[in-house]
Amino acid sequence: MITPQIDIWILLFFAFSFQAFMLGILFFLKRKGDKVANRLFGVFILLFSYNLLYNCSYWATNGGVYHPHFIFTNLIPWISYGSLLYLYIRRVLYQKKLTLKDSLHAIPLVSVLVVYGNFYVLPASEKIRALRTTVFSHDITLIKLYREYVIIIVIFIMFFYIGLISREYYKYKEETPSTQKKLWIASLLVCFAAYVFAFTLYFVLNYFRLMTITGDYIIGYCIVLFIGVVSYFSFMQPDIFSGKKIIPYIKYRKNGMLESFALEMKQQLEDLMVTEKVYLDHTLTLNKLADLLNLSRHHTSQIINEYFQSNFFEFVNNYRINEAINLMSDSTNTMNINEIIDATGFNNRSSFYTTFKKKTGMSPTAYLQKFSKDS
Secondary structure (H helix, E strand, O other): OOOOOOOHHHHHHHHHHHHHHHHHHHHHHOOOOOHHHHHHHHHHHHHHHHHHHHHHHHHHOOOOOOOHHHOOOOHHHHHHHHHHHHHHHHHHHHOOOOOHHHHHHHHHHHHHHHHHHHHHOOOHHHHHHHHHHOOOHHHHOOOOOOHHHHHHHHHHHHHHHHHHHHHHHHHHHHHOOOOHHHHHHHHHHHHHHHHHHHHHHHHHHHHOOOOOHHHHHHHHHHHHHHHHHHHHHHHHOOHHHHOOEOOOOOOHHHOHHHHHHHHHHHHHHHHHHHOOOHHHOOOOOHHHHHHHHOEOHHHHHHHHHHHHOOOHHHHHHHHHHHHHHHHHHOOOOOOOHHHHHHHOOOOOHHHHHHHHHHHHOOOHHHHHHHHHHHO
């Protein structure tokens, strides 16, 4: 094995490789959201992690690789990126189930395994001997193909999938208003396209003997950009991966389709409050209400603000006070004020008294006295 020479850049790329590895594992472990989509993307990120690790090995050995078993394995992520990203994006945008027909997307990967299969299964010592004794790269493959031809095929397949992904994205863009999901897909598409163009440029420059180790880092930068974008959305916009419905940031009434979706969410919210009376739950929070609606906390709050002109606490307490008024107005009801407070979901007496007086203009005690006199 070759002794590696490590510099600060290689250490930095290795750190991002490790970060991508952890992200890939996290996508496999995610319990919320679409498990199939998360696992497709998890494999995609893990392959990027390996790609960057392979590159670190290549750079650290000045054009070799640290271990013989690494040799030609970088073809596996290269040939798999496009199909994995396409299937993931199609699943995210349209929730399409994987079918037997989708197995056709595995043909490029299977082809690579067939072409290099005989080499991949050799012991490390045999791989080194094969590389030292063969004159041409196609002599070590089961199907006699020069590596340069394989690279051309890989590049063609990458651009083919950029086309497929772009078609899905623009079709979704025309049918659906601006959403976080669309921003996520657009970011993936741009980053993947940047990677493919850098990948292509690398091999073109390498063919004309114009590539230096500094220029070689371009692909690494693109991978780091990709990992950075995924990290941002994973930690700053987690609702994209949670399976929750996402409402665009712009005001609903500016677009008919947006308004119809928001009105549907408003109706579901009213059903929860009127029919199921979730406000009677003492532990009800904005997060719990958002989960019941399958919306994010932010968008649940936005629905309440937009359609009920109040914040979460005012909104819930209004229903609780109406419930309390109904109980106090019921001549058959024998509960005292403390029991009414407990029965209507309030957590403390002070909040109940303040909200009640704001709603009716009198204290609960005065209201009870007035009602008993009137009846």
